[in-house]
Amino acid sequence: xxxYHPVTPEIIAELEQxxxxxxxxxxxxxxxxxYSHDEITEKKYHHLPDVVVRPRTTTExxxxxxxxxxxxxxxxxxxxxxxxxxxxxxxxGGIVLATDxxxxxxxxxxxxxxxxxxxxxxxxDIDALVAEHGLFFAGYPMSLQSCFIGGNVAENAGGxxxxxxxxxxxxxxxxxxxxxxxxxxxxxxxxxxxxxxYDLTKLIIGSEGTLGIFTKVIIKLLPRPTxxxxxxxxxxxxxxxxxxxxxxxxxxxxxxxxxEFMDRLSAHASCEYLNERLPYEKAGAMLLIQLDGNxxxxxxxxxxxxxxxxxEHGAIEVYVADNYTTQERIWSVRRNIAEAFMVxxxxxxxxxxxxxxxxxxxxxxxxxxxxxxxxxxxxCYGHAGDGNLHATPVKNxxxxxxQWEEMLPQILADLYAATRDLDGVISGEHGIGHKRKNYxxxxxxxxxxxxxxxxxxxxxxxxxxxxxxxxxx
Amino acid sequence: MNIIIPIKQVPETSNVKMDPxxxxxxxxxxxxxxxxxxxxxxxxGIVLQEEAGGSTTVxxxxxxxxxEALREAMxxxxxxxxxxxxxxxxGSDTWATSYALAQAIRKNGDFDLxxxxxxxxxxxxxQVGPGIAAWLDLPVATYVSRLVENxxxxxxxxxxxxxxYETLEVEKPCVLTVVKEAAYPRLPTLRGKQxxxxxxxxxxxxxxxxxxxxxxxxxGSPTRVVKINTPKVTRSGxxxxxxxxxxxxxxxxxxxAYLEKIDLV
Numbered sequence: 001x002x003x004y005h006p007v008t009p010e011i012i013a014e015l016e017q018x019x020x021x022x023x024x025x026x027x028x029x030x031x032x033x034x035y036s037h038d039e040i041t042e043k044k045y046h047h048l049p050d051v052v053v054r055p056r057t058t059t060e061x062x063x064x065x066x067x068x069x070x071x072x073x074x075x076x077x078x079x080x081x082x083x084x085x086x087x088x089x090x091x092x093g094g095i096v097l098a099t100d101x102x103x104x105x106x107x108x109x110x111x112x113x114x115x116x117x118x119x120x121x122x123x124x125d126i127d128a129l130v131a132e133h134g135l136f137f138a139g140y141p142m143s144l145q146s147c148f149i150g151g152n153v154a155e156n157a158g159g160x161x162x163x164x165x166x167x168x169x170x171x172x173x174x175x176x177x178x179x180x181x182x183x184x185x186x187x188x189x190x191x192x193x194x195x196x197x198y199d200l201t202k203l204i205i206g207s208e209g210t211l212g213i214f215t216k217v218i219i220k221l222l223p224r225p226t227x228x229x230x231x232x233x234x235x236x237x238x239x240x241x242x243x244x245x246x247x248x249x250x251x252x253x254x255x256x257x258x259x260e261f262m263d264r265l266s267a268h269a270s271c272e273y274l275n276e277r278l279p280y281e282k283a284g285a286m287l288l289i290q291l292d293g294n295x296x297x298x299x300x301x302x303x304x305x306x307x308x309x310x311x312e313h314g315a316i317e318v319y320v321a322d323n324y325t326t327q328e329r330i331w332s333v334r335r336n337i338a339e340a341f342m343v344x345x346x347x348x349x350x351x352x353x354x355x356x357x358x359x360x361x362x363x364x365x366x367x368x369x370x371x372x373x374x375x376x377x378x379x380c381y382g383h384a385g386d387g388n389l390h391a392t393p394v395k396n397x398x399x400x401x402x403q404w405e406e407m408l409p410q411i412l413a414d415l416y417a418a419t420r421d422l423d424g425v426i427s428g429e430h431g432i433g434h435k436r437k438n439y440x441x442x443x444x445x446x447x448x449x450x451x452x453x454x455x456x457x458x459x460x461x462x463x464x465x466x467x468x469x470x471x472x473x
Numbered sequence: 474m475n476i477i478i479p480i481k482q483v484p485e486t487s488n489v490k491m492d493p494x495x496x497x498x499x500x501x502x503x504x505x506x507x508x509x510x511x512x513x514x515x516x517x518g519i520v521l522q523e524e525a526g527g528s529t530t531v532x533x534x535x536x537x538x539x540x541e542a543l544r545e546a547m548x549x550x551x552x553x554x555x556x557x558x559x560x561x562x563x564g565s566d567t568w569a570t571s572y573a574l575a576q577a578i579r580k581n582g583d584f585d586l587x588x589x590x591x592x593x594x595x596x597x598x599x600q601v602g603p604g605i606a607a608w609l610d611l612p613v614a615t616y617v618s619r620l621v622e623n624x625x626x627x628x629x630x631x632x633x634x635x636x637x638y639e640t641l642e643v644e645k646p647c648v649l650t651v652v653k654e655a656a657y658p659r660l661p662t663l664r665g666k667q668x669x670x671x672x673x674x675x676x677x678x679x680x681x682x683x684x685x686x687x688x689x690x691x692x693g694s695p696t697r698v699v700k701i702n703t704p705k706v707t708r709s710g711x712x713x714x715x716x717x718x719x720x721x722x723x724x725x726x727x728x729x730a731y732l733e734k735i736d737l738v
Contacts (some may be wrong), residue, residue, distance in 0.1 A: 278660055302664075318662060318664075319663075320660075323504070323506055323545065325506045325512075326660055403669060
């Protein structure tokens, strides 16, 4: 374990020399505060940096890392700050390296169906740009309006479309990055096939900013589907809804783009929050199923097959949204759940467990057991189609804050144990960060963890890049 | 009770981009939707028909693509649809449009009620509903916010007016234009979609509605768009600095004098 050195005025001066005085923030806690947290609201996960630098070029980043190694100062890279595991939080203080100025589109290569961008480009802007060329970026994090592509790659963000298209990492062909020691390396490239040595690209995808800082990202694009249809299906209970996930794929023989699950609590809270008056009170759970394709007639056949199957298996109602108005309306129910629950109680732990798809029905009673045992609510929603559930323990308003804080680690331990017993993992798309690092043993064996630590040491012998994340070296 | 609901397909404009050079909307890539304010008319019509029986016929004048909007309304629960589509209708203003719609309503047969949205989000005139009433020589209640009672020969409705609400009794047949308080639109269901797809959707041209060709399209439209510009804000303020107590005193005195002058105090 390294002992870090303080950020002295001399170091600030050197950082100012590297990136320019305007792009160094220090000494003013009000200005530093936005860089002390991501979207986790609990203060105990926040930590102020000593200094924030906003480099513009790869060489500037390399120089910062060289300085950090020489002086033993921790560096925490930051994208859009929309993370949910603390990846961008400088838990050891030191330098926050913000990538917001590295926001150029370098090249749109339509012949190779790919785009090369800098890490600070907002993910949604990439999709909007390539849409003009009939292409699309299949990575689709839910925070798409604000997150940066660099953060998405670092966290290997999942999101709503993973059932059909997989997660961000599947579309990353290569990166240019600065290593923790300040070397500039290119991994992968504009290639579909590449077995030339270890696949380091895959290794650094999802490494949560602990193995390098991306400076360029090469993204594979797909032909853009022209037609999209969404179904909102109301079920009497969560078991029936969840049970449909595999039935849809195996019996209707269709792989939807997305299958989102909302239990009673989530759907009701969001509908009330939005003043949405669809007959949600009848529903014990809902599925939001999205299909895409290029032929309207085929999509109609597919959604009819799925809709009929849902009705046969006890669905209360199947709503069809095939235009902007209705699609926005039903997706906003799904998108606003987290916000709706913030109104109910700001003390909650947004979890990200993932189990094999066929085991999801077994997870629901476990959550109910948990809610009963601790006398709390555990609303559950998420990307049921890929087994990723955002079960979210919410503080009971009758419990004191101390009670809740004492209780939460036990709740999480129970939740993660249940997940492990169903062959699942503690995080599917939000990452470990410092929020979940004490629970790694629920998903990763000691031997695997030791391998990970050795990889980290090989990349970052001084442990200066994003220390205190995923595990303690 | 037979209800006619004229609707319009409009471009979806919440994500619209403006051309900074010309100041006009970039129409390329825009998707078409049912005029959002027509959804309240559709819902009110369906609710009334579910209670009183009869039919709800959704009617639209537009290109063949407007059939999508009609099928969507039928999926929500309207029993019938009619598309008015003919090159002769192209370029119609609100005068010619309301004439064509009125002719189609006449041609379609007996009816008790016409329900329109308050206005379309693209043209924003709010003239077509009252225009239909004028062509058909029927009473009209605009800005209807609530249907209070459906009586045998009349309707009692509540209207949203500038300083509150007004309750009216209107003899049937009549025309209503409704605001969003009037109803909460339902979502189309799978069964509704299936039914809408199977229902025949007649397409009528100028000949089918016995229209006077001279009263249709650009020829029949007295409106000429001469110039479009962004209105300038004419309001202006007077900001006074009040650095020391004397300045502050003077500023307050001036303000009071001004308010007295315009009879506000």
